[in-house]
Amino acid sequence: MDDETAGRAGYRRSAGSPRGAARRQELLDRVTDDLQANGLADFSLRRAARAAGATHKVLLYHFADGDELLREAVQRLRERRITGGLGAAADLPTLAQRVRAVWPILSASAESAVLDQVIGLSMYDPGRYAELSRGASRLYLPALLSFCPPGWPDDRKLQVAEMVLATLRGFLVDLRTSGDEAGIEAGLAALHRALEREEAAG
Structure with a gap:
């Protein structure tokens, strides 16, 4: 299942497979890099998605919501x-x-x-x-x-x-x-x- 298909699958969280876990960490690292560089002032799920090179639906497949992504x-x-x-x-x-x-x-x-x-x-x-x-x-x-x-x-x-x-x-x-x-x-x-x-x- 590619990222876009995952995103269309009802905003589900990653099931925890090794591949899913690796993808989740990759996305988190990219969002963290963006947060470090640009701060919290206008942090949003869409900004995080741009930084991660994905869509907000993909992020919501791997994270419960924007607050969980920010916490992590x-x-x-x-x-x-x-x-x-x-x-x-x-x-x-x-x-x-x-x-x-x-x-x-x-x-x-x-x-x-x-x-x-x-x-x-x-x-x-x-x-x-x-x-x-x-x-x-x-x-x-x-x-x-x-x-x-x-x-x-x-x-x-x-x-x-x-x-x-x-x-x-x-x-x-x-x-x-x-x-x-x-x-x-x-x-x-x-x-x-x-x-x-x-x-x-x-």
Whole structure:
């Protein structure tokens, strides 16, 4: 069955065959590339179809709807950012240094502007888009938990990782809305000192 035939087949989702799964991933990669390059401002199923070199009916064969496609594309962007940078920070010797090294990755990577727009969408229409932001916690928390000293109890690791995630997210919003780089740098320095004290406490 070719793409056009699939699209005419009642907007059905891919049945999960190896060929269907491969085609789905190919389409998702192309839509993700477009999202990374052009942002969320006018994202639509038809725009996604143009980027994928397919029709919107074909996309609806492989994805339940435009919201599912957007969620998966945003998740793919986050995975790229984690794979591309957060792993390297884990090689640094202290928790504070690891977290400090994450900031340039979060703020300057090609994916950052789009992912920051996701925060705005989830605040503007939480009923529809909150899951886009919740997905960030599920992806970033494991990396931040791994930054914590291995001897710490799990609940302490979680508390510190949640604090770091919320703080960095706040800095990202501030960066996009105010552009106050000096203020953010001061905040990062304070976060660094707080993490050094936390780690020194054993």
